[in-house]
Amino acid sequence: MTIVLKRIWLFYYEGFRSMTLGKTLWVIILIKLFIMFFILKVFFFRDELRVYDNEQEKQQHIIHELTLEKR
Amino acid sequence: MFLTTLTDLSRLQFALTAMFHWIFVPLTIGLGFIIAIMETYYVRSGKDFWKRTVKFWMNVFAVNFAIGIATGIILEFQFGTNWSNYAWFVGDIFGAPLAIEGIIAFFMESTFFAIMFFGWNKVSKNAHLTSTWLVALGTAISAYWILVANAWMQYPAGMEFNPDTARNEMVNFWAVATSPVAVNKFLHTILNAFVLGAVVVVGISAWYLKKKREEEFSRKSIKIAAIFGLVSILLLIYTGDGSAYHVAQKQPMKLAAMEGLYDGQNGTQLVAIGILNNKKFKALRDNDSLGFELEKPYVFQISVPKALSLLGYRDVNAFVPGINDIIKGGYKYKDSTGNYVTAQSLEEKILSGRIAINALASYNKAKNAGDEDGASASKKDLQENFKNFGYGYLKESKDIVPNVPLVFYSFRIMVLLGGYFLLFFILTLWLEQKEKIGRCKWYQNLAIISIPLVYICSQAGWIVAEVGRQPWTIQDLLPVQASVSGVSSSAVLTTVILFFVLFSVLLTAEISILLKVIKKGPASN
Numbered sequence: 316m317t318i319v320l321k322r323i324w325l326f327y328y329e330g331f332r333s334m335t336l337g338k339t340l341w342v343i344i345l346i347k348l349f350i351m352f353f354i355l356k357v358f359f360f361r362d363e364l365r366v367y368d369n370e371q372e373k374q375q376h377i378i379h380e381l382t383l384e385k386r
Numbered sequence: 387m388f389l390t391t392l393t394d395l396s397r398l399q400f401a402l403t404a405m406f407h408w409i410f411v412p413l414t415i416g417l418g419f420i421i422a423i424m425e426t427y428y429v430r431s432g433k434d435f436w437k438r439t440v441k442f443w444m445n446v447f448a449v450n451f452a453i454g455i456a457t458g459i460i461l462e463f464q465f466g467t468n469w470s471n472y473a474w475f476v477g478d479i480f481g482a483p484l485a486i487e488g489i490i491a492f493f494m495e496s497t498f499f500a501i502m503f504f505g506w507n508k509v510s511k512n513a514h515l516t517s518t519w520l521v522a523l524g525t526a527i528s529a530y531w532i533l534v535a536n537a538w539m540q541y542p543a544g545m546e547f548n549p550d551t552a553r554n555e556m557v558n559f560w561a562v563a564t565s566p567v568a569v570n571k572f573l574h575t576i577l578n579a580f581v582l583g584a585v586v587v588v589g590i591s592a593w594y595l596k597k598k599r600e601e602e603f604s605r606k607s608i609k610i611a612a613i614f615g616l617v618s619i620l621l622l623i624y625t626g627d628g629s630a631y632h633v634a635q636k637q638p639m640k641l642a643a644m645e646g647l648y649d650g651q652n653g654t655q656l657v658a659i660g661i662l663n664n665k666k667f668k669a670l671r672d673n674d675s676l677g678f679e680l681e682k683p684y685v686f687q688i689s690v691p692k693a694l695s696l697l698g699y700r701d702v703n704a705f706v707p708g709i710n711d712i713i714k715g716g717y718k719y720k721d722s723t724g725n726y727v728t729a730q731s732l733e734e735k736i737l738s739g740r741i742a743i744n745a746l747a748s749y750n751k752a753k754n755a756g757d758e759d760g761a762s763a764s765k766k767d768l769q770e771n772f773k774n775f776g777y778g779y780l781k782e783s784k785d786i787v788p789n790v791p792l793v794f795y796s797f798r799i800m801v802l803l804g805g806y807f808l809l810f811f812i813l814t815l816w817l818e819q820k821e822k823i824g825r826c827k828w829y830q831n832l833a834i835i836s837i838p839l840v841y842i843c844s845q846a847g848w849i850v851a852e853v854g855r856q857p858w859t860i861q862d863l864l865p866v867q868a869s870v871s872g873v874s875s876s877a878v879l880t881t882v883i884l885f886f887v888l889f890s891v892l893l894t895a896e897i898s899i900l901l902k903v904i905k906k907g908p909a910s911n
Contacts, residue, residue, distance in 0.1 A: 330504025336445060340452035343895055348456060359881050360463035363470035363871040377474045377552045382747035
């Protein structure tokens, strides 16, 4: 088991080490994921229903929204 | 006004993200399969030439994959924030396919992707080839589940609405997963991705020929991509016919908008080339009934007699309802059980929809008050009118009509470019067969110009599909204005601007890195 895990680790380790173009791409991927998950998701895309404590309250909110007169 | 602005901004944001995401996805899918075919040549022939060729196209694939990866997740962020009513209403029906897609995308693609890139000389040739094919298949399977979710919005099937939870619940997984709209949409979309991948390979290879570099690499890449592209475009045209048939049956307003058809008739013509009279659409939007009556639908048109009836209903004399017919109702059509029924007018549907919405409100009130009889009566009203639930949010005729000029012209751009790519692949193979492709400058320029054209064609197809189904997020059940959350429009505007900047930077990065990879060429491998 340990040998298998070590081989998998070495497979990825050596793969990443030998990358040339891939390093630039990984930098882009990491910056992009940071912007998406730690800036956009945290500050701009919070779940609208998070303010409700349970499913019942969420259901009531949605039913209220769907049956609003102004819609 | 506030709601209109918020809805429009939320739609703009979603459209911007989806269109940006769709720049990367089709190339990943199409190129993945072309690489797998090339690597099969390598394993069968054992020639290092093919290994070098595969490695070059894998670099192009890697750049596109890296820049495009996870851009689709932003769409899911938007569901929870801007479209929370919709996200709740669709419930697990949307969640299940997206979850399957996530699991498959993560485990299958990421596992075999690593072997595909890191596994040269570490695993056997056959194991590497299997990984490459599994990456390609993984992208296609991922696409399938996304398109199942999209198809369900266009043709809701296999679910029941639960008024206790205000959610649609899946009662038949296979009805959702194998709905005819989903299957056709998947085939049409995946073939579109194959064509796009093929055109990109031919275009880049033609650039090398123009620069008098890498002739063997370019000609063999062109040959494989052009055969792959030709087979794909022929099947694409076949599935396009299937799409038109399903749209005619399930989304007649979309078909009417695609054709700029205001008044239907038996044996309806198909407009091959035409210019719409925009005054007619403007009169409809402005509620100018006199202007609407007087204006003709087209300024100019060349049509194929009876072709729309044949394509939409497999009958040259079938009645194809126009925009006015769908608004006024009264025409006969075949429903999902195969029986002929009389179409309801928009007014009747709006009334029925309002009964359904009020029934949901009164059901909820009665249930909370412990009034079982009242709840039971309201539930019955809701069930009887649920098929028109979304119409209850509409107010007037113009609310049900999508942007006709945008759908009409996008459809023609897609079809004309589709026809062009059929000829393009035939021409490519003919020039290659005659061994003229290396000297034919005009063809090489044409192939390079075809790269942006194939993206335009692909995006135009999605505009037809998504703008054409307006005002619905879920066909007949939920329009866009009832789907949006009560977030502030300024917050949405801020993120629209942020996305625009982020996407522009990513696209610039993609193009500049790709150009570097292409300039280096396969020799660097």
